[in-house]
Amino acid sequence: MYDPCYTCRRRRVQCDQSEPPCKKCLKAGLECYDKRPLRWVKGVAIRGRLQGLTAKDASAASASAAPLDQSHRTPRKKSRKKIISSALVKKDCDNNTDVADNGPTVSLALESGPVSNLDRTSRYYLDYYNDQICKVFIVYDGEENPLRRLTSLAVNDPVLLKAVLALAARHRANSSYSFGNAAAGTSPGALQIHQDALAFKHQAIQGLTHALNDPTVSEQDTTVASIFLLIFLDLLESGRDKWNFHLEGAKRLITSSQLHELRAGRFQDPGRTVELIRKFIIKQIHVIETLGATFVRPNLLSGCTSLDDPASLLQETVQQSFIGCPEYLLHAVQCLSAYRDSMAEPQPPTSITSNTHMQDISSVLDLIQKFDCYLWASSLPESQNASPRYLGNLCKLAQSYKLGVLIYGQRVLDALHSVTTPQEELVSELIGAIDALRDDGRLLKCVLWPIFVAGLECRSRAQRDFLITSLENFWLDTNCLNVVNAAKALQSYWAKTDKQASSTQWIFDIGDLDHDWLFI
Numbered sequence: 448m449y450d451p452c453y454t455c456r457r458r459r460v461q462c463d464q465s466e467p468p469c470k471k472c473l474k475a476g477l478e479c480y481d482k483r484p485l486r487w488v489k490g491v492a493i494r495g496r497l498q499g500l501t502a503k504d505a506s507a508a509s510a511s512a513a514p515l516d517q518s519h520r521t522p523r524k525k526s527r528k529k530i531i532s533s534a535l536v537k538k539d540c541d542n543n544t545d546v547a548d549n550g551p552t553v554s555l556a557l558e559s560g561p562v563s564n565l566d567r568t569s570r571y572y573l574d575y576y577n578d579q580i581c582k583v584f585i586v587y588d589g590e591e592n593p594l595r596r597l598t599s600l601a602v603n604d605p606v607l608l609k610a611v612l613a614l615a616a617r618h619r620a621n622s623s624y625s626f627g628n629a630a631a632g633t634s635p636g637a638l639q640i641h642q643d644a645l646a647f648k649h650q651a652i653q654g655l656t657h658a659l660n661d662p663t664v665s666e667q668d669t670t671v672a673s674i675f676l677l678i679f680l681d682l683l684e685s686g687r688d689k690w691n692f693h694l695e696g697a698k699r700l701i702t703s704s705q706l707h708e709l710r711a712g713r714f715q716d717p718g719r720t721v722e723l724i725r726k727f728i729i730k731q732i733h734v735i736e737t738l739g740a741t742f743v744r745p746n747l748l749s750g751c752t753s754l755d756d757p758a759s760l761l762q763e764t765v766q767q768s769f770i771g772c773p774e775y776l777l778h779a780v781q782c783l784s785a786y787r788d789s790m791a792e793p794q795p796p797t798s799i800t801s802n803t804h805m806q807d808i809s810s811v812l813d814l815i816q817k818f819d820c821y822l823w824a825s826s827l828p829e830s831q832n833a834s835p836r837y838l839g840n841l842c843k844l845a846q847s848y849k850l851g852v853l854i855y856g857q858r859v860l861d862a863l864h865s866v867t868t869p870q871e872e873l874v875s876e877l878i879g880a881i882d883a884l885r886d887d888g889r890l891l892k893c894v895l896w897p898i899f900v901a902g903l904e905c906r907s908r909a910q911r912d913f914l915i916t917s918l919e920n921f922w923l924d925t926n927c928l929n930v931v932n933a934a935k936a937l938q939s940y941w942a943k944t945d946k947q948a949s950s951t952q953w954i955f956d957i958g959d960l961d962h963d964w965l966f967i
Contacts, residue, residue: 450464450481451464452464452467452468452469452472452479452480452481453480453481453482454469454472454477454478454479454480455469455471455472458475458477467479467481562602565602568643569608569612572611572612572615572616572619572643572647573598573601573602573608573611573612573615575615575616575618575619576598576611576612576614576615577595577598579615579618579619580594580611580614580615580618581594581595582889583618583892583924583925583926583927584679584769585766585767585768585769586765586766586768586769586770586771586844586889586890586893587765587766587829587889588889589766591723591766591767592766592767593723593724593727593728593767594727596720596723596724597611597672597676597724598611599720600668600669600672600720600721600724601669604667604669604673605654606651606654606655606658606669606670606673607669607670607672607673607676609647609648609650609651609654609673610647610651610672610673610676610677610680611676612643612647612651613644613647613648613650613651613676613680614676614679614680614683616640616643616644616647617644617648617680617683617684618683618926619640619643619644620637620640620641620643620644621683621926621927621928622926623637623640624926624928626918626919626922626923626931626934629928629931648680651673651677652677654673655670655673655674655677658670658673665700666700666703666704668721668724668725670700671697671700671701671704671728672724672728674693674696674697674700675693675697675728675731675732677689677693678690678693678694678697678735678965681693681929681965682927682928682929682965682967683926683927683928683929684928685928685929685932686927686928686929686930686932686933686964686965686966687929687932687962687963687964687965688962688963690735690739690963690965691739691743691747691748691963691965694732694735694736694739694748695748695749697728697732698732698736698749701728701729701732723767726767727767730767730768731768731769733777734768734769734770734772734777734967735769735965735967736748737777737780737781737784738770738772738777738780738896738967739965739967740780740784741780741784741855741896741954742899742957742964742965742966743963743964744791744963745787745788745790745791745955746788746791746792747963764827764828764829765827765829765841766829769893769967770893770894770896770967771841771844771845771890771893772845772848772893772896773818773820773823773845773848773849775818775823776815776818776845776848776849776852779811779814779815779852779856780852780855782807782811783808783811783852783855783856783859786804786807786808786859786863787859787862787954787955789804790862790863791955801863804863805860805863805864808856808859808860808863809860811856812853812856812857812860815849815852815853815856816853818845818849820842820843820845820846820849821838821842823841823842823845824838824841824842824844824845825838827841840884840887840890841890843880843883843884843890844884844890844893844894846880847877847880847881847884847894847897848894848896848897850873850876850877850880850897851877851896851897851900851901853873854870854873854874854877854900854901854904855900855954857870857873858952858953858954859954861952862952862954862955870904871906873904874901874904874905874910875910877897877900877901878901878905878910878913878914880897881894881897881898881901881914881917882913882917885917885920888920888924891917891920891921891924892921892924892925895918895921895929895930895933895966895967896966896967898914898917898918898921898933899933899936899937899966901914902914902933902937902940902941903937903940903953903957904953911937911941914937915934915937915938918930918931918933918934918937919934929964929965929966930966932964933964933966936957936964936966940953940957
């Protein structure tokens, strides 16, 4: 050999550089490695706060871990951190051992407790959930991320655990797809991950079926959380047809549990973790049913009924929010959707009622126009002492929703007047707001609803191309297949409207598509 062997360098002894094995390794009874070997470890890192966990030679574990090997890892973009399985450490191109980043991971207490009872595959996907999923479905990932707090409940609840693992496996499987070809990869590793996702989903739904048949178990917070995660799973799978059933089921369970506690007089403290998760789920259900109602058939959902105290909903924080849409604008969307739904009733409103509705909608639009995005952003708890860039980006996020709601509201008013008001200027402003967020993937992944509204209104080829590119960037940041379907739905809608002489009323027509879509 031309260079000292790795084993001797590691032992800090002078290698005789003879043919492998060298004489020093042979005499010491050690494996003589030319370079740093591939190693398997139990922990997230081989140094730092998780140092001390034992390691095994790669050959002992490579067969069982084949579906998770490097060739099927998630391709990363831009400056993203590498995904490293908690079970896998690889050798990089410089012969240095690559380790997990210092981001949030499964706590050491969990690692040595309930997690230690999980099989290798489950541990991998649980780690993947903490590292990847928890930052996809939140505006800004941080220490108070409610999705990550679910881990401590999931390791002690089999149904919630299967929902968590299904979410992670589906997101991992989607990484083998492309924006233009959302089909499962054909390599053995990709197929195995796809099968993992299906198996975990099947087990989660089976477990939920049994849980819902038990009145005591069905009222547990973990049961509601499991159903809630299935909504996110539907966004990853397609974003169509199943999310509304999960949404209605979660709402009924929450309402039933609240009524049961009220009648029984039980107001015990659930603990800080459970309380934070409860509030997060309730608020996100509020977001999903409000924005989800705009792109489906009128009256499809049971109604945007608040499940929590209104004052609590107004205590906003984007660090514990799914998409960061201001509550003020969500309330405006609720009002506008109610007026739209009233026009779809079998008995349409009378002329007197219509005039009243016109005045009310005009008042709502005036209030939306006066909404101060910068004041909202600077009033958030996490915005205290924040940088101007941070506040500016949050302001752009709010602006994109404000413009989208104005466009939606004007179309509801137009339906009552039976006119079509030109909105090219608002659409251009909205596209400009979306463009301003393109360099911040954390916020771009929050504006699918405004992007889709802009797509339904725009007519120029350049604007449409820009929006499709924005959707592709959204896909690269989230791996959610609902955004792929959003692009297809827009292209289908454009092909239809371009053949018509007059504009269609998309606030009704979009609900007549083949499926009930959730584009958020």
